Amino acid sequence: MVIICICRSSYEAEVAEDTPEQTTVARVHASDADAGENGHVTYRWADHTGSTYGSVFGIDAETGDVFLKSRLDYEQQQTYKVRINPRFGCWFVTTQIVDDDLAIQ
DSSP states (O other), X not given: OOXXXXXXXXXXXXXXXXXXXXOEEEEOOEEEOSOGGGGOOOEEEOHHHHHHHTTTEEEOTXXXXXXXXXXXXXXXXSEEEEEEXXXXXXXXXXXXXXXXXXXXX
């Protein structure tokens, strides 16, 4: 029997639009009860997410860290919903962009 623990089915993050590239904005996590290599979980974008948002966000296949690959612009897009496929299952990460013009100084 294979037991997979997906900590949460969805995650949310709020990110300021002036957040620097390469900043981690979310981390997803799953574990597999199998021992050794069979228990190793890796992460990747679902096909639609990779082709649509792969220039904006990246994902570390080993850690599940979701990071920025480019600058964000609140006026261009306020919310991103990306889909991540671990070796088993999938998650959604919804990222809300905070407008610099509205940020409290």
